[in-house]
Amino acid sequence: MKITSTNGNASRLNNDNKRLEYICSYIRYKFDNLFAHGLIFIIPLLTIISVFIILIFSIIYYYTKGVSNYKDALWETFTRILDPCAAAHDEGLKHRVISGIVILCGLVIIAILIGAIVTFMEEKLNELKKGRTTVIEKNHTIILGWSPKIFDIINELIIANENQRNPSIVILTSKDNSEVKYMIKDKINNSRNTRIIYRNGDPMSINDLNKLSLNQARSIIILAPKLNNPDVRIIKTILAIRNNPRRNKINFHIVAEIKERINLEAAIIAGGDEALFVYANEIIARIIAQSCRQRGLSVILSSLLSFQGDEIYFKHESALVGRTFYDAVFSYDKCSVIGLMLSDGTVKIFPRLNTIINIGDQIIVIAEDDHKIILSSDYLSRINYEYSGSKSSLLFNHNTVLLSNPVTRRATKIIERNLLLGWNKKAPLIARELDTYVARGSELHILTNSNIITQFINEQLVNELTEQKTFVHSGSFTNKLDLEKLNLFSYDYVILLANEESEQQNLIEEADAECLICLLYLKDIIDKSNNERTFSIIAEMYDIRNCQLANRTCADDFIVSPNLISKYISQLSENKNIKKVYDVLLTADGSEIYLCLASMFVPLETPISYYQILQETLKYQYLAIGYRLMKYLHDETRFFGIVLNPDKQEQIIFSKNDKIIILAENFMSFTPLISSQADKPTHEMKEIRPEPGSIYMLRLSTPEAFGIFESDEPEISSFASCASSSSTESSAKSSASPTKPKKKQYYKRPCILYPKDTRVLATNYS
Structure with a gap:
């Protein structure tokens, strides 16, 4: 029986211990949950505990210490919780023990409060560091x-x-x-x-x-x-x-x-x-396809796409409503007008000069900043008198003659032989883009050491190209022997593409290093060759810093893909209409950017204002937006000689090979037709055949050469009668049979044949 009683007591004691352990665990769990809620729950809890302690001990103080009233007892308890020094003058063991208990409670409360505040601040700082707010x-x-x-x-x-x-x-x-x-x-x-x-x-x-x-x-x-x-x-x-x-x-x-x-x-x-x-x-x-044909174009596009310098803006200009696009071009000293965005959102880059600006239309300008798009103080006198569209007949001097029938301008495509070094996802796009610029019968040669790429070219790309024949050469552009086998001087343009796999694997430096090696090999081949023929080289890179290492190589232009795309994205984020502008500028259809010799439009080694340059280019239906001085070709601090949107009152002196940057739908570069002083040309000449319904401007210069024109149109016969008196011999020949078409007409002065805008000429000569 005793054993049974002992076992029962032990079992009951064990149950009591378990119950006590459960209660302690439960209290601890609730306490942890309470503290887990943070400062917002800890402060009210500590406040309640503090109030309870103050109330209890103030009563004890009131009855044991003999204070005069209960309010003084509350104050003494409160001060001892906050400041232990308040109990320094307590006398007697009883009072000191009570004060000590109050002080300890106060220290615990303050310690918990400080700890909670510190924890809260740490959590907030960590949250801020993690960026979750x-x-x-x-x-x-x-x-x-x-x-x-x-x-x-x-x-x-x-x-x-x-x-x-x-x-x-x-x-x-x-x-x-x-x-x-x-x-x-x-x-x-x-x-x-x-x-x-x-x-x-x-x-x-x-x-x-x-x-x-x-x-x-x-x-x-x-x-x-x-x-x-x-x-x-x-x-x-x-x-x-x-x-x-x-x-x-x-x-x-x-x-x-x-x-x-x-x-x-x-x-x-x-x-x-x-x-x-x-x-x-x-x-x-698109940029690569255009840049290989226009040296310096990548620098121009990079400058336009960057907010550092001059970029493209849109602006409503109520003062120009009812005016023509021609008037708008001459209305700004420090902005270059390049087009219009109509009220329906349509963008027209370099529209017809007589296009009327209506309410709701916006002008598209190249400017340093949006707040600098300001009309010239004397813009009215300038467009009404000095550069008036109504006086644009002054664009044609007494040495200018005209063929009368209008037609759309067109540029002659030529047969080209181009080389693509390397391959990435942009390569087929470049090939298709080149196909829109070249004449039928052109060749595209590709150097690659991949059988998969060769198979893709032979089975798919060949069928997509209508103007070019494709030829695949096996080899690597980092192997000089493979480059030497290509007969480089037989190509018009050489395009070097960076390894795309390196970009995907974050091996950008390796990809750029391979391009640098190839450029060094190309430079060495060119330097050691006595071949007078040259070819243009365009190289793609991933890091703009590596272009500085390649400045001494033979590349004419560098395309830094990530940098250009980053700038383009930034521009679109500021103005979504920018996309419409570059959709025009970066396609073969519509107006594009060209660099042409300054000597085509203005005299060399002579100071000339940019207003005059603008006027001269507009004569031939081209719109100047800047120029390039070739003496700064390798000077990065001067943007390699490129100046966009210059002050129109600036005086510029052009030298040989300097360029004017223009916008044109199709740029047709003609040179004077030179022959001997005989009545009939004896030297090699370029014959230009005006098509039926075409309109051209003939600009005569010195009497050392002839211009030859061949057409079956009746208007050609009366063409010579418009020439100056110095061309009397030609006039006599043509006037002898004014209605009967002549197969060939000769004029005793050299000439350049340019396409002209139909409506402008009709207005000028009506």
Whole structure:
């Protein structure tokens, strides 16, 4: 029985211990939960405990210490909790023990409070470092995602924001915030007046996007990450932005990068009218195709795309409503008018000179900044008298004659032989783009050591090219022997493409190093050759710093793909209409940028104002936007001699080989037709056959040569009667049979044949 009783007591004791342990665990659990809520729950709890302690011990003080009233007892208890020194004058063991207990309680409460505050502050700092707080900004630019292009984009936006008030850039990326901040500060030394705000999160998450004040943003840039199939993430991010339940009714301004053309249609559907997409490979392919034909074009485009210097702007100019485009061109001293955006959103680059500017139309100008687009103080007198369109007959002096029937201008394509060194995703796009510029029978030679690429060229690319024949050569452009086998001097243009696999694997330096090696080999081959024939070299690179290493090589131009695309994205984020302008400038259809010899329009070694240059180029339906001085060809500090949008009152002295930068739909470069002083030409001459219905301007110069024109049109017979009195012999020949067409007409002065605008001439000679 005793054993049974002992076992029962032990079991009961064990149960009591378990119950006590459970109660302690429960209290501890609740206490942990309470503290887990943070400072917002700890402060009220400590306040309640403090009040309870003060009330209890104030009663003890009131009855034991003999204070005069209860209020004094409350105050003495409160001061001892906050300040232990208040008990220094207590006498007697009883009073000191009570004060000691109060002081210990106060120390515990204050310690807990301080610890809670410190923990709260640490949590807030960590939260700020991680970038999880909500952004409260207005008129800011948001960048979603991460790629190496982000540094150039931020640099461009900083420059664009210089005249803005309190501008900001918000970056949301899944990368660690401290790492992002370190990399950006390492690449960008001075953010000037722009604040850069970092946030951590997933661009595809609606919850993370809600922290960025999307509704108040000026623009949203979405960068393609370095992942497989990044376009899927881009499209999903756009859907998260547009379908956000918190969005306002305003339209977003989204600019997104697309890597694969096959995904472009899906992206356009997802983005609707709120998103613009940059297909980088196609843009770079167009720039390369144009740059290899126009040396210096890449520098011009890079300058126009950058906010550093002169760029393209749109402006409503009410003072020019009712005026012609010709008038607008001469209305600004420090801006270059290049086109119009009509009220319906249509962009016309270099429209007809007699195009009327209507209400709602915007002029498109190249200017240093938007606040510098100001009409000249004397623009009315200038366009009404000095450069009046009504006086444009002065453009044609007494040595000018005219063929009367109008037709659209056209440029003659020529047969070319081009070489493509290397291969990447841009290569087939470049080949197709070149196909729009060359004549049938041209050749495109490709150097590659990949059997897969060779198979693609022979089975697919050949069928897509209508004007060019393709030839594949096996080899590597980093092997000098392979380059020497190509007979380089037989080509018109050589295009060097960087290895795209290196870009995807973040081996940009390796890809650029391979290009540098190839350029060194090409330079050595050229230097050691006695061949007088030259060819143009255009090289693609990934890092703009490596172009400085290549300045001493033989390359005529460098295309830094990421840098150009970053600038283009930045421009679109500031003004989405810019895309319409570059869609015209970077295609074979419509107006393009050309560099032509200054001697075609103006005298050399003679000071001439830019107003006069502008006037001279307009005579031939070309619009000057700048010039290039070849003496600064290798001077990077002077933008390699290129000057865009010069002050029109500036006096310029051109030398041989200097260029004028023009806009033209089809640039036709003609040279004077020179022969002996005999009645009939004996030297080799270029015959130009005006087509039926065409209009041309004949500009006569010195009496050392003949111009030959061949046509079956009746108007040709009366053409000579318009010539100056110095061409009496020619006039006599033509006037003898004014209605009967003559097969050939000779004029005893050299001439240049230029296409002219139909309506302008009709106005001038009506």
